[in-house]
Amino acid sequence: MTDKKHMHVNAFNMNCVGHIHHGLWTHPRDQSTQYHTLKYWTDIAKLLERGLFDGIFIADVVGYYDVYQRGVDLTLREAIQLPVNNPWLLVSAMAAVTEHLGFGLTATVNAHQPYTFARDVSTLDQLSNGRIGWNIVTGYVDSGARGLGQDGLADHDSRYDRADDFLALAYKFWEGSWEDGAVIADKARRIHTLPDKVHPVVHEGPFYRANAIHMSAPSPQRTPVLFQAGTSQRGLQFAGQHGEGIFIGARTPEAARDASRKLRAAAVAAGRRPDDIKIYVGAAVVVAPTQAEAEEKYADYLAYASAEGGLAHFAASTGVDFAQYDLDEPIVYGQGNAIQSAVQAAQQQGLTTRRKLLEQFSLGSRYNTIVGDPQQVADALERWIDVGEIDGFNLTRIVVPETWEDFASLAVPELQNRGRYRTRYEEGSLRHKLFGRGDGLPANHPGAQQRCTAA
Secondary structure, three states, rough: OOOOOEEEEEEEEEEEEEEEOOOOHHOOOOOHOOOOOOOHHHHHHHHHHHHOOOOOEOOOOOOOOOHHEEEEEEEHHHOOOOOOOOOHHHHHHHOOOOOEEEEEEEEEEEOOOHHHHHHHHHHHHHHHHOOEEEEOOOOOHHHHHHHHHOOOOOOHHHHHHHHHHHHHHHHHHHOOOOOOEEEEEEEOOOOOHHHHOOOEEEEOOOOEEEEOOOOOOOEEEEEEOEEEEOOHHHHHHHHHHOEEEEEEEOOOOHHHHHHHHHHHHHHHOOOOHHHHHHEEEEEEEEEEEOOHHHHHHHHHOOOOHHHHHHHHHHHHHHHHOOHHHOOOOOOOOOOOOOOHHHHHHHOOOOOOHHHHHHHHHOOOOOOOOEEHHHHHHHHHHHHHHHOOOOOOEEEEOOOOOOOHHHHHHHHHHHHHHOOOOOOOOOOOHHHHHHHOOOOOOOOOOOOOOEEEEOO
C-alpha cells in the first residue's frame, strides 16, 4: 500500500488587525490588535513550529479599500486590512525563535525595483537559512497605484507583463551574477570574494533595465520559493511558467479539481512537470473535542463577525460598489480591472444580489469553513486533498491565536494518525521541505536557466 499524500498547511495572516474574517478582532479572546508588537509575531511563530506547520504566509496589499460606499469610513471603523504594516520586517524576529518554519511573504511588483528587491530577498534567505518564499502580486486596488504616483492601476494583463519582466531581471541577479564558490573568505590571502566569479547582469526589458552585479552573495535557495494566486487566463499562464505554490479559490473539492488540472496543464505547457507546483486552498477550521462544542464555538464567532466588512473587502476585489444596490437588486459586475477570477466566481455561484453576498459573508468572509470534531475536520480536509487534487491549505485566522492552537492540538494528531501530516520536520530549506529535491530551482524552471555558467 502506498503512503498517503501528506498535506501542507500554512497559517494565513497579515500584518494588520482585520485580515480575512472581518469583525473577529472584536472577540474578547482575539489578540490581533497587538499586530504591531514583536511578541505577537514571535509567539505565533513558536506556536506554529510546535504544530509542525509548513510556514506562515503573510498577505499584503499596497493601498486600501475605498470602493465600498466610495470611501474609507467603513474600512477604518472595521479595520479592514487598514492600518496595515510591512510583512517583510517581521521575518528576522520570527526566524530567530524558530528553526524550520517557512515564511511566505507578499510583495507587489509595481511597488519595488528588481535590483533592491533582489537584495532584500537574499538578505532574509541568508538570515533564515533558506526559509523565504515570495508571493508575487501585481496589485489590484487603484488607491495603491495613486499612492505610488500613478493615475490608477495599469491594465490587468499588462500588470502580468510587468511581473514577467521583473522576474526575468530578478532571476539574473539571484541565479546569474555570483557563481557558486565565489566567496572564499580567505583571511590569510586577504581575499573574501573571487572577482572572476562575479558577473554583471545586463538587462533591457520592456519595463526594467539594469547593468550591475547583484549586491548580495548567493543565499541558500538563491531564488525564493515562488508563490502566486491568479486563475484568470493571463494568471494561469504566469502561474504555469513561474509559480511553485499556487493559491486557488474554490467552493467545493470538485471545483478545486478543475482548477488544479488547469494549473498543472499550464505548468506542463511551460515545459515543467505537473508536480512542480503545490496547490493550496484557503480554509477556516473550527475544531473542538466534540461536534457540539465546535458548533457552539462557531456560533460564538458568528456573533462577532461583520458581514458588511466582508462585503467591503470583496468590493475592492471586484471593483464593484455593492453599497449602491438595494438588498435584492440585481448586481451588474461587468469587466473590471481588479481580480477577474473573483468576479467570475461570484457570477458562477449566483451571488447576484447584495442579500446573497451578505449571507455568504456570515463569518466576515467567503472562505470555506469546516466545523466539527477532529475526526470530522480530518475527513473534510482529506476530501479536499483527494477529490480536489490539491496539496494543502492556507489556514485563515478567525481568533488569534486560538484558531491555530486548536488546529495544532486537536486536528494535527488526528491527521498524523491517518498518515496525512508530518510527525517531524525534514531538514533543509523551504523549497526542499516542499519538494524534496534540494534547495535551488529545478532545471526546468525559467529562473534556473539564468544560472551562471562561467567556470
